[in-house]
Amino acid sequence: MKISDGVEWSIHCCTVLALLPEGVALPAARLAEFHGVPAAYLAKHLQALARAGIVESTQGPKGGYRLARPAAEVSLFEIVVAVEGGEPAFRCTEIRQRGPAGMDPKHYKIPCGIARAMWRAEDAWRASLQEQTLADILGGLARDVDPRQAVKAATWMQEVLT
Amino acid sequence: MKISDGVEWSIHCCTVLALLPEGVALPAARLAEFHGVPAAYLAKHLQALARAGIVESTQGPKGGYRLARPAAEVSLFEIVVAVEGGEPAFRCTEIRQRGPAGMDPKHYKIPCGIARAMWRAEDAWRASLQEQTLADILGGLARDVDPRQAVKAATWMQEVLT
């Protein structure tokens, strides 16, 4: 079980986009440069975020990506689903129906108890992600980030936006 | 993000082993036959369960696998960890240290807030799995399984154990 790197990158990108002045967009290439990741691959995930309505894209010069909604209205869960897809991590293959003790599929009305148990755990995971928003991440940044790094980041952004 | 099929198979196998009479073992080949899955591949996962101390193995004729502890003392979490490994699903690659705004690693004492958020969700997942034991699964079986299937399964087991 492994969560795609794209999830980590996407959340970081959304955090940066949330810090952007109103009405300004940042190209994928700049986001990639800022995080030191391959631009072409990051673009793939930003597209997924755009399809999910989390970010908006503008083409042409001075174009790029920007957050589609206030940071407080974007949960981490939405980002994860946008990048990884909404399918549950545990997939019941109904092996209870196979083998010598199996019966006709119509007799299995209730999902397998094992699947229910695994899904219950996944629901707890989803609930936790759903109640954490980008705004919470930003609050944590303000608390934990070294002021010198904040200055470096702000300077870089100034330079890029000119 | 996908949980290995081996987890599903392993939990089903543990459930069957829990229904076994005291002091009797079931070979991997029989477990595979019962669930209609490839025997050689299932064996791989049973070995992982044995290494983790969840099941015990006996060699030679009349040998096989049996549960190492009472069903109430085996949580689903243990099984998942035994099969999938204990590494977190979300792996922080510290991209905050890279790029033009990155600083020397020694300045990053606290884990990235994004990683902390993701890990918090995983903790909720783990907690849910930890409080669900094989005994709970067995209880669900008694409630939900079609009596005719129970008979088929019991008959098969009788036949195999002779």
Added chain:
DNA sequence: GTCCCTATACTCGGATAGCAAGTGTCCGAGTATAGGCGG
């Protein structure tokens, strides 16, 4: 000086290769059993 037009260059978007982890399989090492032999 102002407006319009056009060419430009910059952006996103989807289609295309490469690689790692999970999936599936095999054969060798070890051991409890069962039968045969001797006492």
Added chain:
DNA sequence: CCGCCTATACTCGGACACTTGCTATCCGAGTATAGGGAC
């Protein structure tokens, strides 16, 4: 008849190919901009 020994066959255990999905990349479509020209 009982106990011991040996050969057997059945078990687990780790080492070896294959396939799916994530990783990484490229080039084409679309568009806001900026400059130049006409009025």
